[in-house]
Amino acid sequence: MEFSLWYLGLAAAFGLFMAWGIGANDVANAMATSVGSKALTIKQAILVAAVFEFAGAFLAGGQVTTTIRKGIIDASKVENNPELLIFGMLAALLAAAVWLLIASRKGWPVSTTHSIVGAIVGFAVVGIGVDAVYWSKVGTIAASWVVSPLLSGFLAFFIFMSVQKLILGTKDPLKNARKYVPFYIFAVGFILALVTMLKGLTHIGLDLSYFQSLLIAVVSGLITMSIGVFAIRRIKIDPNQNASFRFTNVEKIFGILMVFTACGMAFAHGSNDVANAVGPVAAIVSIVKTGVVAQKSSLATWILLLGATGIVLGLATYGWRVMRTVGKKITELTPSRGFAAELAAATTVVIASGTGLPVSTTHTLVGAVLGVGIARGIGAINLRVVRNIMLSWIITLPAGGILAILFFFLFKGMFYNGPVV
Amino acid sequence: MSGSYFSAIFGKSPVRPLQEHMEKILACVRELTPFTTAVLACDREAMLIHHRNIVKMENEADALKKELRMRLPSTLFMPIDRRDVLEVLTMQDMVAGSVRDVAGLIVGREMQIPAPMAKYYKKLIKRSIDACQQAFDSINELDELIETGFGKVERKLVGRLLMKLDVIEQDTDAIQVKLRSELFKLEDELHPVNVMFLYKVIESTGTIGDRAQRVGSRLQLMLAR
Numbered sequence: 001m002e003f004s005l006w007y008l009g010l011a012a013a014f015g016l017f018m019a020w021g022i023g024a025n026d027v028a029n030a031m032a033t034s035v036g037s038k039a040l041t042i043k044q045a046i047l048v049a050a051v052f053e054f055a056g057a058f059l060a061g062g063q064v065t066t067t068i069r070k071g072i073i074d075a076s077k078v079e080n081n082p083e084l085l086i087f088g089m090l091a092a093l094l095a096a097a098v099w100l101l102i103a104s105r106k107g108w109p110v111s112t113t114h115s116i117v118g119a120i121v122g123f124a125v126v127g128i129g130v131d132a133v134y135w136s137k138v139g140t141i142a143a144s145w146v147v148s149p150l151l152s153g154f155l156a157f158f159i160f161m162s163v164q165k166l167i168l169g170t171k172d173p174l175k176n177a178r179k180y181v182p183f184y185i186f187a188v189g190f191i192l193a194l195v196t197m198l199k200g201l202t203h204i205g206l207d208l209s210y211f212q213s214l215l216i217a218v219v220s221g222l223i224t225m226s227i228g229v230f231a232i233r234r235i236k237i238d239p240n241q242n243a244s245f246r247f248t249n250v251e252k253i254f255g256i257l258m259v260f261t262a263c264g265m266a267f268a269h270g271s272n273d274v275a276n277a278v279g280p281v282a283a284i285v286s287i288v289k290t291g292v293v294a295q296k297s298s299l300a301t302w303i304l305l306l307g308a309t310g311i312v313l314g315l316a317t318y319g320w321r322v323m324r325t326v327g328k329k330i331t332e333l334t335p336s337r338g339f340a341a342e343l344a345a346a347t348t349v350v351i352a353s354g355t356g357l358p359v360s361t362t363h364t365l366v367g368a369v370l371g372v373g374i375a376r377g378i379g380a381i382n383l384r385v386v387r388n389i390m391l392s393w394i395i396t397l398p399a400g401g402i403l404a405i406l407f408f409f410l411f412k413g414m415f416y417n418g419p420v421v
Numbered sequence: 422m423s424g425s426y427f428s429a430i431f432g433k434s435p436v437r438p439l440q441e442h443m444e445k446i447l448a449c450v451r452e453l454t455p456f457t458t459a460v461l462a463c464d465r466e467a468m469l470i471h472h473r474n475i476v477k478m479e480n481e482a483d484a485l486k487k488e489l490r491m492r493l494p495s496t497l498f499m500p501i502d503r504r505d506v507l508e509v510l511t512m513q514d515m516v517a518g519s520v521r522d523v524a525g526l527i528v529g530r531e532m533q534i535p536a537p538m539a540k541y542y543k544k545l546i547k548r549s550i551d552a553c554q555q556a557f558d559s560i561n562e563l564d565e566l567i568e569t570g571f572g573k574v575e576r577k578l579v580g581r582l583l584m585k586l587d588v589i590e591q592d593t594d595a596i597q598v599k600l601r602s603e604l605f606k607l608e609d610e611l612h613p614v615n616v617m618f619l620y621k622v623i624e625s626t627g628t629i630g631d632r633a634q635r636v637g638s639r640l641q642l643m644l645a646r
Contacts, residue, residue, distance in 0.1 A: 169572020329428035376500035379434025
């Protein structure tokens with residue numbers, strides 16, 4: 001291909017740009033609840049986010065990346081003009097990244113997932129043809145955008161109800177917190193490990209059976225749990241706690257739990273959202289490398305690394321500031337609620353990642369917060385804002401799509417010298 | 422700044438402002454103790470000082486009330502009903518209203534409490550303050566109620582507090598009966614207009630306990646949902 005190096009260079013640059021944008025803006029939402037409830041200081045939150053976003057992206061980001069790469073567009077429609085797909089994917093990346101930047105500047109609620117999917121569908125419909133889109137797959141993805149907040153809402157509701165029954169609503173909440181919180185910690189380690197083992201690790205040469213995966217998941221759950229038990233033992237219980245609020249000590253224990261769910265949240269976010277940046281890159285790379293629209297080639301590890309690095313870069317250069325701002329504004333959330341919301345959202349997102357469904361982490365988290373709210377757990381939730389966030393994707397889809405179409409024709413004009421379609 | 426929209430879903434809980442409002446009301450009610458002492462000692466100067474304090478605190482509570490009302494749009498989703506919050510707020514506000522009425526009446530008409538009534542009147546004031554303290558303690562449990570997700574143990578605890586509030590309120594009723602019968606015995610010796618207004622003072626003072634109890638009743642409704 002004539003401009004192979006150009007394509008690769010642009011793909012890597014745009015992918016990095018998009019990953020940077022995700023790290024700069026999106027990660028803050030995933031971590032904000034932990035910072036806001038003071039379970040983590042801002043420095044700890046950045047560290048947790050950096051490590052676990054990277055791990056999630058690298059270890060468990062493959063499935064969704066594959067979906068973005070070849071699940072949305074029927075590449076056989078452009079077999080004779082593989083370059084069209086390259087332009088399209090470049091355009092989609094740039095469109096999503098630009099839209100993310102604009103919306104973030106303006107403070108509009110925006111989902112990276114919705115903008116990249118909107119952008120890919122947009123260029124495919126206009127640039128290739130309506131029948132180039134796997135509409136049933138796109139339908140599944142769209143359905144998952146409705147299902148994921150609902151599912152995480154349900155999960156959060158039941159997790160918080162269980163916390164009420166087992167700990168908060170009992171005669172001795174402190175004793176029961178010490179007793180039951182380790183099990184929630186186990187759940188965090190177990191679920192994350194299980195989904196990762198089942199779906200993720202083939203690209204780093206680990207191919208495990210179902211039983212092996214389950215075993216490893218149990219072991220990593222136990223390891224996480226024992227770290228948790230150790231940390232809980234070290235908590236200083238203040239016998240003269242604030243008399244006007246008697247749950248300060250109990251919340252300290254939930255604070256430990258929330259450190260773990262924060263890790264889970266960052267991991268889940270990385271595993272799902274890295275695809276928004278590297279999915280198109282992977283598509284471009286496989287076309288450039290093979291010269292044809294290969295639907296079978298496997299995902300190169302360095303691409304996931306690129307995305308993971310981009311996210312951490314975004315976090316380090318700009319995202320920490322956003323995180324601080326968002327965290328400061330969440331003052332009414334205590335760890336016993338924050339953890340329930342995070343555990344529910346992280347579980348939902350990780351399951352989506354394993355299934356290869358690109359979902360919005362923010363929406364999932366909002367659904368979880370509502371779930372805790374319905375269980376009478378949160379002082380006040382602003383329903384107007386919730387509605388705006390939930391409806392934002394209806395605007396984000398066409399916005400990403402239209403931008404992608406513009407960029408598509410721009411790239412086509414710059415590079416294309418093949419047959420006219 | 423980007424991302425800030427997410428934090429905006431967490432509204433400000435009305436619980437703490439509601440508790441702060443009741444705290445102010447309680448301080449206002451407590452001022453009745455030195456005020457009554459001054460009345461009984463016929464110390465006009467001290468009376469005026471405490472009356473001014475009462476009016477001042479009532480105004481401060483009023484400002485808190487308005488601020489909380491402004492902050493409670495109907496789009497807030499809360500574990501407690503918005504109407505109940507507003508009702509509790511109104512009831513708390515009315516407690517201060519009663520206090521101001523009593524003090525205003527006594528100061529305005531330069532009234533004196535006849536000596537045979539003094540003991541019971543002091544008792545009525547004390548029990549009325551107790552009722553408000555009890556109402557405040559109950560309202561103070563709201564954050565614990567929400568923390569436990571209205572757990573059974575906590576609901577029972579608040580239930581006990583409210584039951585005690587009822588007992589105190591019944592006490593104030595009994596003292597009022599006693600006061601009225603004392604006043605009835607004195608009727609012939611006193612100026613009729615003064616008698617009329619003394620009945621009025623007893624009645625107004627009695628409403629303090631009533632309204633404190635109604636703060637509790639509203640809280641009970643919150644528990645029931």
